[in-house]
Amino acid sequence: MSGEVRFTALPVGPAPGSGFASPYAGAGESDAPAAGRGLPPVTVLARGLRKAYPGVEAVRGVDLTVRAGETFGLLGPNGAGKSTTIAMLCTLARPTTGRASVAGADVTTDPGAVRRRIGLVFQDLTVDGDLTAAENLRFHADLYGLPRRTARRRVADMLALVGLHDRRDSLVRTFSGGMKRRLEIARGLLHAPQVLFLDEPTLGLDPQTRAQLWEHLHYVRTQRSVTLFLTTHYLEEAEHCDRIAVIDGGRIVTEGSPADLKAAIGADRVAVRTADDTAALSALRERFGLRAHAAPEGLLLHVPDGASFVPRLCAGLGVPVLSVAVTRPSLDDVFLRCTGRTIHDADGVR
Numbered sequence: 001m002s003g004e005v006r007f008t009a010l011p012v013g014p015a016p017g018s019g020f021a022s023p024y025a026g027a028g029e030s031d032a033p034a035a036g037r038g039l040p041p042v043t044v045l046a047r048g049l050r051k052a053y054p055g056v057e058a059v060r061g062v063d064l065t066v067r068a069g070e071t072f073g074l075l076g077p078n079g080a081g082k083s084t085t086i087a088m089l090c091t092l093a094r095p096t097t098g099r100a101s102v103a104g105a106d107v108t109t110d111p112g113a114v115r116r117r118i119g120l121v122f123q124d125l126t127v128d129g130d131l132t133a134a135e136n137l138r139f140h141a142d143l144y145g146l147p148r149r150t151a152r153r154r155v156a157d158m159l160a161l162v163g164l165h166d167r168r169d170s171l172v173r174t175f176s177g178g179m180k181r182r183l184e185i186a187r188g189l190l191h192a193p194q195v196l197f198l199d200e201p202t203l204g205l206d207p208q209t210r211a212q213l214w215e216h217l218h219y220v221r222t223q224r225s226v227t228l229f230l231t232t233h234y235l236e237e238a239e240h241c242d243r244i245a246v247i248d249g250g251r252i253v254t255e256g257s258p259a260d261l262k263a264a265i266g267a268d269r270v271a272v273r274t275a276d277d278t279a280a281l282s283a284l285r286e287r288f289g290l291r292a293h294a295a296p297e298g299l300l301l302h303v304p305d306g307a308s309f310v311p312r313l314c315a316g317l318g319v320p321v322l323s324v325a326v327t328r329p330s331l332d333d334v335f336l337r338c339t340g341r342t343i344h345d346a347d348g349v350r
């Protein structure tokens, strides 16, 4: 890590009186003004987090600040470094350099405390198909050493929370993909963690099941005081988050609420299909001074006022226009603005 940072464990809740003391006081980051505004304490903090594997620098100096109760998303294409980042925060991978603190404990010097205070839903399903839903949770409760009566109550509570109480005694191999994910979430919450990490929680689920799972996650968030930290490469999933950090090539390229990030684009998204895209690309450049990007939905460009631009485009392009769509900017436009390619393109170039 460049520069010496004074690193002390974060308080697990607001410190008495002042609310929260920054563990990075020496790094020029003070949380005092935030505490003064009554913001919740920081629950995930990373500075200069880096992970190098032989021949690959998977994560290249990531800084993150996530507050208690937030739903925070790390959005990026395949291979961007999302899983590696979450693995370091969950103590499953040791940072090459940099520091991180989760729920008040340092991931490198106090990994046991981090593990007790977090829940984790892995990218690949890990529930046991040959056990019932309740047996899966009881097994996990034993691993965490929960007293028997507490475990019984928590198992019932968590199954109800994710809408699986009626199926508590069914073998998990009879569950749909969405039900298995919900059971994983219940398991991740069983020991009342402060932070629930979810690595690509809806990967491989159909859009309807994804939407249902998000209803459950929103419900979980309102019922339990838990911070949700997830990774995703689905743009619509990132829209569910209070804040996102966009990661590409192991670096955070931008960060903010989905609404703020889209508003910062300050332009409408115009997707135009033409009879000759090559000629249209040069006409857009030469006649309109605009750079367009070839995407599956046509040539993509951004202009301040799409509605008034379209008639001028059709009249002046000099190439037959087959269709044109004007929409508000999406998170894909944010990704395009920051990286020069759409997340769809980026997913294709592993």
Ligand SMILES: Nc1ncnc2c1ncn2[C@@H]1O[C@H](COP(=O)(O)OP(=O)(O)OP(=O)(O)O)[C@@H](O)[C@H]1O
Binding pocket: 053, 054, 056, 057, 058, 076, 077, 078, 079, 080, 081, 082, 083, 084, 085, 233
């Ligand atoms: N154990 C490892 N050994 C070597 N390289 C690795 C290892 N784990 C990850 N990488 C590499 O690090 C880079 C980032 O991988 P990572 O899995 O963190 O990305 P990701 O954003 O989570 O992508 P995906 O969504 O596909 O899992 C990739 O180039 C990957 O091949």
